[in-house]
Amino acid sequence: MRLLLRGMHAVNRLTLGYSAPFLDEVVHQYGLRGALTRLTRVQEIAELLEARLGERDAHLLIGFASLWNGCSFCTLGHIHAANLAHFRDTGALLPLAEDDLRRRMLADDDAALLAHLRDALADQHAATLARLERQYQLKTGEVPHPALLPGTAAAAAPEDDLLALAITAYDWLNHCSLVGPETGELVALSPLQRDRDLRRRYAAARNAPPPA
Amino acid sequence: MRPHPPPGHGSVAALPLVVQLEQPRLHRLNVRMRGALDASGGETLFTSLRDALAVVGEITEVLLDLRWISDTDADGHAALLKCQALIANCERRSAHLVMHPRTRALVLRVCHELQDDGARPVSSEIMAEAWLSRPELVGFADVSFTAAEHLLASVRAAGAKP
Numbered sequence: 001m002r003l004l005l006r007g008m009h010a011v012n013r014l015t016l017g018y019s020a021p022f023l024d025e026v027v028h029q030y031g032l033r034g035a036l037t038r039l040t041r042v043q044e045i046a047e048l049l050e051a052r053l054g055e056r057d058a059h060l061l062i063g064f065a066s067l068w069n070g071c072s073f074c075t076l077g078h079i080h081a082a083n084l085a086h087f088r089d090t091g092a093l094l095p096l097a098e099d100d101l102r103r104r105m106l107a108d109d110d111a112a113l114l115a116h117l118r119d120a121l122a123d124q125h126a127a128t129l130a131r132l133e134r135q136y137q138l139k140t141g142e143v144p145h146p147a148l149l150p151g152t153a154a155a156a157a158p159e160d161d162l163l164a165l166a167i168t169a170y171d172w173l174n175h176c177s178l179v180g181p182e183t184g185e186l187v188a189l190s191p192l193q194r195d196r197d198l199r200r201r202y203a204a205a206r207n208a209p210p211p212a
Numbered sequence: 213m214r215p216h217p218p219p220g221h222g223s224v225a226a227l228p229l230v231v232q233l234e235q236p237r238l239h240r241l242n243v244r245m246r247g248a249l250d251a252s253g254g255e256t257l258f259t260s261l262r263d264a265l266a267v268v269g270e271i272t273e274v275l276l277d278l279r280w281i282s283d284t285d286a287d288g289h290a291a292l293l294k295c296q297a298l299i300a301n302c303e304r305r306s307a308h309l310v311m312h313p314r315t316r317a318l319v320l321r322v323c324h325e326l327q328d329d330g331a332r333p334v335s336s337e338i339m340a341e342a343w344l345s346r347p348e349l350v351g352f353a354d355v356s357f358t359a360a361e362h363l364l365a366s367v368r369a370a371g372a373k374p
Binding site: 044105111 | 311312313314315316317318320321323324325333334335336338339342346349352353354356357359360361362363364366367368370371
């Protein structure tokens with residue numbers, strides 16, 4: 001099994017440009033077939049979210065579903081993917097820097113993180129902010145959803161099912177991803193990880209000193 | 213991926229843990245905490261919980277309110293693991309009320325490490341009630357995955373309608 005896992009990691013690195021360090025934990029937990037079935041389902045959910053909400057916002061919703069659970073690998077990986085997609089499409093930076101979020105998710109509580117989100121996104125990304133706030137309301141039960149609060153009425157807003165989909169899928173995945181080994185490496189959990197030129201230009205823009 | 217704060221943040225100079233126990237109804241024990249969940253706080257929590265569960269035999273549901281935990285460290289993790297093992301060994305159902313990603317991660321790790329199917333982190337009292345009052349929901353991770361699968365099927369079906 002150890003040899004098989006090493007092979008899977010190698011294939012992932014070759015085809016995706018990264019391999020999730022928690023893969024071993026998912027296989028350990030569910031066996032090879034069970035792990036592959038579940039991870040395939042999560043991938044299908046990510047693809048559906050991307051098709052319905054767009055690449056950037058799908059990664060942001062997945063990133064924040066993981067952020068509330070405290071998983072830095074999934075959070076930063078998906079927010080990095082969202083940042084790369086936004087930079088590729090607009091040439092501008094989303095005001096959600098990975099290093100800053102890494103620090104905040106250790107230091108801040110939910111209310112402080114939501115306040116930061118509002119400060120960062122309210123002016124230029126109000127629709128995305130509304131999605132992320134709604135997702136948090138679903139996560140806490142402030143807005144009930146039957147997938148998260150069994151026995152409650154069907155979703156009220158058309159997008160609620162998609163937001164709840166990200167929450168439920170990553171409530172599952174994070175119970176394994178949180179116990180995987182910590183690498184500290186920033187990896188875009190998307191095909192953009194293989195675009196070295198985009199990642200280099202993004203890093204240069206993110207690290208550039210602010211205009212005087 | 214680890215829930216513990218960086219060096220310096222989880223300093224043990226924080227307020228000592230105060231534990232308050234409530235029994236709002238026959239089968240429910242609420243354990244509310246305020247202060248640092250470190251080695252000393254963990255011992256206080258474990259002793260309070262063990263004594264309460266030994267005295268009050270009818271308890272089947274435990275709500276651990278971790279919202280006002282100011283600091284955690286590796287000792288806090290170990291202490292929570294010990295407390296959760298006590299709850300799991302008595303086959304009681306539990307919900308951990310949290311409002312901090314770092315604490316949510318700590319609880320998810322503890323539930324996973326113990327494979328406790330009756331425990332989960334929750335972000336509100338409403339979510340806690342929903343979990344504690346439904347013993348048919350077994351294993352937070354599996355419940356979440358099943359919900360995701362059903363939701364995926366229903367979203368696809370709705371999208372396929374003309």
